[in-house]
Amino acid sequence: MSVSLGELAVRFGCELRGDPDARVEHVATLARAGPTALAFLANPKYRRELGETRAGVVVVDTAGAEASPRPVLIAANPYATYARIAAVLHPAPAFAAGVHPTAWIAPLAQVAVSAYVGAHASIGEGARIGARAVIGPGCVVEDGAEIADDVRLAARVVVARGTRIGARTIIQPGAVIGSDGFGFAPERGAWIKVPQVGRVVIGADVEIGANTTIDRGAIEDTVIEDGVKLDNQIQIGHNVRIGAHTAMAACVGVSGSVTIGKRCQIGGAVGIVGHLTICDDVAVTGLTMVNHSITTPGVYSSGLPAIPAHDWRRAVARLHRLDRMAGRLASLEKQLGKEQDD
Amino acid sequence: MSVSLGELAVRFGCELRGDPDARVEHVATLARAGPTALAFLANPKYRRELGETRAGVVVVDTAGAEASPRPVLIAANPYATYARIAAVLHPAPAFAAGVHPTAWIAPLAQVAVSAYVGAHASIGEGARIGARAVIGPGCVVEDGAEIADDVRLAARVVVARGTRIGARTIIQPGAVIGSDGFGFAPERGAWIKVPQVGRVVIGADVEIGANTTIDRGAIEDTVIEDGVKLDNQIQIGHNVRIGAHTAMAACVGVSGSVTIGKRCQIGGAVGIVGHLTICDDVAVTGLTMVNHSITTPGVYSSGLPAIPAHDWRRAVARLHRLDRMAGRLASLEKQLGKEQDD
């Protein structure tokens, strides 16, 4: 795929400084780019590499433009513009409409003629696959699931019975959508399974990562709103609702019946305790435990940074003796006639 | 599915206050229930919703019965009774006995005539599938595995060679049972693979969550006893033994050769270090690290609650300076002739 700089400038509304007839064929990093490559500068940390790049063109903001020895495409949001150009230079793999000879389509399933169903995929009774949808190899779409237009399921995705998936949503390999939630009633030292009768309802323009799992609702539905982005190996419990455009990094665990607002950013391996509510525009840093509802937008943390193990062991020992230290401090205060309540 | 309140009262041993000929068709939450729905009250937190519910009938305990404006079924354990009634109103999907045309059964495998084997599932040489077992689409049951009566494997479950699975056990999509354990012998800066020759042996009435992984034993077996419930994305290392009726929330990691007692409750994302023993009736709260054996029943924790990031950074800095603070405290005590050992 080869595009002229002039065409890119017009198509993506950038100011071009350079030869409009020069062409680029692929993307590259500033450090590795050659004359046929398009690069970008979004993170000032890479400013030095800009000065040395051999890229055919660089997508930059106004400030970056001054510093570039090479042709530039000037954009208000260089990273977003880069993303759109990269999708032109490196289009997602195309799939010819049709059903692979090894796939299985149940008699009463409805598969759009423009959809693709890959090798060893199966589409259950009454399931609906929308126009131009791509169902990858080894996917299982169970009875009554509805997959909207332009959805892409990569390899080996499970979409359990009754799940709804909105337009243009992308699901990475190995994800499981609609597994039973973890619902058991204790009785005389054992557990009785509580039927999980809700569904999973996923909005449009969502992305779900590899081997991520989303449980169906216990009674009502688990809901993932439009534009949510979930990384790999995330666990979403039953009855959870995630607000539009919230993003979660990998390995997050969200317990049952949690409600998360819109535009939140949840760091990697965060754990969220059940039945909490997190308001819009909350950021949680990695490895934090959220065990109470959050009602004020802002950044929240509880992750501990690594230090040398020997120092860490001492700090932990002190932490476990803090009560004792507080007591000693109080007795000194008393002796000095300086009592305080703690 | 429609059932009369009278029939439910008799079948589940509840006292009915209401018209025995009234019928319900499905379950619902107290808040959303209409006259054809059965709801329940187990968590007092939802008591207010009970007062306003429009449910056809509510499963409650004696206390709840007084507060309900609607017909009630009175049970000693409303949640357990609800679970059983829900299974009547919403039976698990039924599967006609037989083997899907796209499935593969090895010549020497034994599949009960009453079992179901789904699309693109494969059953290995010498494997045995019990009566009424359901092997979901895309499942792989390897050579010599034994799956007892009434087991349900959802889609894309892997049951590795030689694994044993007990009666009525349910395994959610994407789970892997019997992968090689993480065994490597260090030698001159590299690693030699240690063959993993044990099996995984799973009891009866176990449930295993989506994308959970259980490693086969290194020499002897990894054992999951009867009635254990494991949520999604749990990792169980080789040679682990989990006692009967223990439940684990999602994302727990159990290292190799750990022994966990009966009726334990392990919170989400707990990590358990290798070669430890945890006694019966232990509860561990979420995001806790267990790095020593536990010999006394009770509740154990080490998870840190989220606070605003700015405050958290100060607390961490203080924690890393605790030694210094302790020294200052000691010197004051000395000055005041009040020395103590810490």
Next chain:
Amino acid sequence: MSVSLGELAVRFGCELRGDPDARVEHVATLARAGPTALAFLANPKYRRELGETRAGVVVVDTAGAEASPRPVLIAANPYATYARIAAVLHPAPAFAAGVHPTAWIAPLAQVAVSAYVGAHASIGEGARIGARAVIGPGCVVEDGAEIADDVRLAARVVVARGTRIGARTIIQPGAVIGSDGFGFAPERGAWIKVPQVGRVVIGADVEIGANTTIDRGAIEDTVIEDGVKLDNQIQIGHNVRIGAHTAMAACVGVSGSVTIGKRCQIGGAVGIVGHLTICDDVAVTGLTMVNHSITTPGVYSSGLPAIPAHDWRRAVARLHRLDRMAGRLASLEKQLGKEQDD
């Protein structure tokens, strides 16, 4: 499989104390071994079991040899020698060369005649499968992927388009290699997908655990060097590089663009923040958060050990009041004319 002690001594360069014609058939633990079993002693903790073992032969070091009531094979590194002998007594399942009738091979894929492709596996256009490679049931090898000689993919592994896998590498069930990285450009409160155009390149003699996920590079490649061992349910973000012979326990999360050195040992459920560099020969203990680069070899920690929940709640409360305590300490010092800066 039955082997004489003499043959083992010669083949693995051990000193034998015992009858060279005696034979063993399988491995066992010291505690359970009978006369036809080979056991080993590597961990001194099991020394007592050595004194009571009934094993046919025990692999030990010189010290262990004295303490053994049974025949011994003396090795410098008993665990490594045990590993090699166990591979003889318990060889990995053999697969006859060929393609299973239910597998799908794309017209332009190249599969070595000595390779095995299992039930319901699919090999994409232009993919290459090396000599004696084993592609397990339900695996998906996408277009253009290259799998070297003697690689073993267990059941249901996904190898996404363009991935390279080196010789003798073993991948456990459910692993996903080459999923899209988590790359999104923020724009007006929503996210634009950034095409992930790099590959995953995996070296030789690597092992990758069950349901582990490795994302393809955003622009350049994600690289796993020779001899790396990754346990189950690990997440490796895009553009990560892991140095040769580094080992990671289960549930580790490595964020994007992290570079990890050679011979590192990363404990279970460690989280590594993005864009960091960790030098060679670093060990990180379990449940630690690494949020800054590490430039000195050594052991690093931040995991908190479990204690009774009641004591833990008090310690956390104190931790959150440390600032206050520090202030009280400072004011005492002032009163005593003993001011210090903290």
